[in-house]
Every structure is written in structure tokens, then in C-alpha cells.
Amino acid sequence: MQTFLRYFNNALPLLGAALILGAAAYFIALAALKRRGRRLSGAWKLWLFLSAAYVFSLFMLLVVRGEGFSLEGMGWYSLDLFHEYRSLAASFTANAFINILMNILIFLPFGFLFALPFGESKRRWLVLPLGFAATFAVEFIQLVTRSGIADVDDLFNNFLGVLCGFAMARSALNIRAGRGGRGALCALAALIFLAPPFIAWGLSAA
Numbered sequence: 001m002q003t004f005l006r007y008f009n010n011a012l013p014l015l016g017a018a019l020i021l022g023a024a025a026y027f028i029a030l031a032a033l034k035r036r037g038r039r040l041s042g043a044w045k046l047w048l049f050l051s052a053a054y055v056f057s058l059f060m061l062l063v064v065r066g067e068g069f070s071l072e073g074m075g076w077y078s079l080d081l082f083h084e085y086r087s088l089a090a091s092f093t094a095n096a097f098i099n100i101l102m103n104i105l106i107f108l109p110f111g112f113l114f115a116l117p118f119g120e121s122k123r124r125w126l127v128l129p130l131g132f133a134a135t136f137a138v139e140f141i142q143l144v145t146r147s148g149i150a151d152v153d154d155l156f157n158n159f160l161g162v163l164c165g166f167a168m169a170r171s172a173l174n175i176r177a178g179r180g181g182r183g184a185l186c187a188l189a190a191l192i193f194l195a196p197p198f199i200a201w202g203l204s205a206a
Contacts, residue, residue, distance in 0.1 A: 014060040022053030047116065054109050061106065062138045063147050077143055077150040084153045085200045092204035100197040103157035104164065107135060111165025119173065131162030157196075164193035 026049045033040065040048065088096045110131050118124035135158035142148035171186035 011061060011065070014065055015057055018056035018060045019053050021056040022049065025052040025056070047113065050109075051113050054113060058106070058110075058134075058138070063141055063145070065148075076146075079152055081152045081156065084151075084157075085196065088197065088200040089203040092201055097197055097201055100153075100157055100200070103154050104161040104194060104197070107131065107158040107161030108165040108168070110134060111162040111167070112169045113165070115166050115169035116173075120177075124170075127166055128162065131166070132159050135159050135162070160193050160196065164190045167193060 029048060084096060084100055088100065111127060115124055115127045135155050139150040139155050143150035167186045167190035171183045171190065174186060175183035
């Protein structure tokens with residue numbers, strides 16, 4: 001818990017800046033829509049604000065929080081898939097567990113928020129390739145600008161978050177439509193996508 005609180009406290013200034021930038025983008029978008037004669041409902045306004053704040057939060061936490069920018073060559077990278085899970089399964093540490101879990105959770109809102117506008121449209125599946133593209137873009141930016149470590153494990157965990165959020169959105173939409181069975185299955189899928197770090201933790205204690 002102390003490790004998580006330390007991460008959270010360090011991120012607070014960046015999250016505050018993201019909230020301000022998100023609010024600015026929100027009001028600019030509302031003004032642009034108003035000029036075109038379009039008005040949003042309260043639910044859509046809430047979605048727009050949360051989405052804007054979330055996108056800026058991603059940028060702040062995954063790019064700006066790095067040790068600065070440099071275009072002189074490439075930064076650190078790792079192509080050793082699942083090395084974080086192997087290390088965690090071999091010997092549990094709170095830092096390793098939280099790093100994996102946070103890499104999943106940070107992209108969970110992406111899958112959830114951006115699945116909602118599609119509703120029952122077949123295009124809802126576009127959220128998944130878009131989510132993968134977003135996670136890949138973050139890792140590429142970190143590699144090129146040296147603002148972080150480009151890691152295939154991060155790419156995997158981030159996409160697990162997209163899948164988890166997407167499954168949660170589908171669960172909520174199915175339950176709202178009276179399809180409780182499908183909603184329960186989607187909720188189960190969300191738990192499965194969230195399970196890998198806990199499985200590795202369990203293996204370390206075995």
C-alpha cells in the first residue's frame with residue numbers, strides 16, 4: 001500500500017496538470033460544437049470531459065514524467081516478452097507487482113470510455129485495434145524521445161488494460177439492455193484480463 005501511495009503522490013502534480021488541460025479541451029470542444037448548432041446531453045458532456053482528461057493524463061504519466069526528451073538516438077528498450085512476469089513469479093516484490101498492475105489499469109479507461117459511444121454498433125470492435133495502436137504509439141514515443149523505457153511487456157500489459165476496459169463496457173451495456181447472462185460473461189472476461197499479475201504473485205508464493 002505504501003508503494004502505491006508513493007506512486008500516487010508522485011503523479012498528483014501531473015494529474016492536476018492533465019485535469020486543467022482536459023478541462024480546457026472540453027470547453028473548446030463545447031464551444032466548437034455550439035457554433036455548429038450542436039448541443040450535447042449531460043451524459044455526453046460527462047463523457048467528453050472524462051475522455052479529454054484521460055487522454056491528457058496518459059500523455060503526462062507515460063511521456064512527460066520521463067527524464068526529459070532527446071532526439072539524439074534511441075532510448076532504452078526491451079524485447080524480452082514476459083520477463084516481468086517471470087521475475088515476479090520467481091520472487092515477489094511490491095514494486096514489480098504494482099508496475100505490472102498499473103500498466104494494465106492505466107489503459108483500462110481507454111477500453112471502457114471509447115467503447116461506450118459505439119453502443120451495439122459492429123464498429124465497437126474498432127476500439128481494440130485503436131487501443132493497441134495507442135499503446136504502441138506510447139512505447140514508440142518513449143523510445144524515440146528517451147522519455148521512458150520501450151518495453152514489450154508494457155505493450156502487452158497496456159493492451160490487457162484495453163481489453164479489460166472493453167469487457168467492462170460491454171458488461172455494463174449488456175446489463176443495461178437486460179442481457180444479464182452476457183453481462184456476467186463480459187464481467188468474467190474483464191477479471192481474466194486483470195488476473196495475470198495476481199497469478200504471478202500466487203506462483204511466487206507457491
